């Protein structure tokens with residue numbers, strides 16, 4: 001899925017970041033936390049809502065213009081994920097820290113790592129009892145940085161943007 005990775009930033013300092021993660025890990029919430037004006041495509045599903053295309057937040061940060069895309073987490077949307085991921089500079093994997101990394105999330109992390117895509121794992125939902133940062137760090141297997149966040153309270157979100165810019169700058 002990651003054959004088309006952008007290694008350079010254009011003259012407008014535009015950076016494409018794509019958020020992955022299983023169903024209900026908090027991708028849409030994180031992207032809304034970055035920019036509350038986020039455009040989303042959600043439909044009613046069961047007792048809640050689910051993303052059927054992608055979310056997009058645009059955020060100026062440290063001299064860069066970050067385009068943050070969210071992908072649908074369900075298995076059957078693999079083609080949509082591939083389309084949204086095209087030409088990305090960096091990726092984040094949003095994980096629900098109360099359930100640990102899913103096999104799907106571990107698979108995406110492995111694929112990102114194999115293709116040398118700069119990546120951060122976000123241990124989301126740190127505000128909930130039962131959230132474990134250690135477990136997510138173990139699950140990630142030391143292949144990339146793991147940052148604790150809460151998309152509900154906003155904890156850690158600014159640092160994620162700092163680190164993404166650092167990763168892209170480092171190439």
Ligand SMILES: Nc1nc2c(ncn2[C@@H]2O[C@H](COP(=O)(O)OP(=O)(O)O)[C@@H](O)[C@H]2O)c(=O)[nH]1
Pocket residue numbers: 021022023024025026027028029030048049050051073124125126127128149150151152153
């Ligand atoms: N307590 C808590 N709930 C969260 C957090 N992030 C997301 N949620 C909730 O988890 C559910 C799924 O979130 P959503 O952003 O739609 O997940 P997505 O399927 O990955 O886009 C929603 O009910 C959110 O309100 C968080 O950091 N803390």
Ligand SMILES: [Mg+2]
Pocket residue numbers: 027028029050051070
């Ligand atoms: Mg969503």
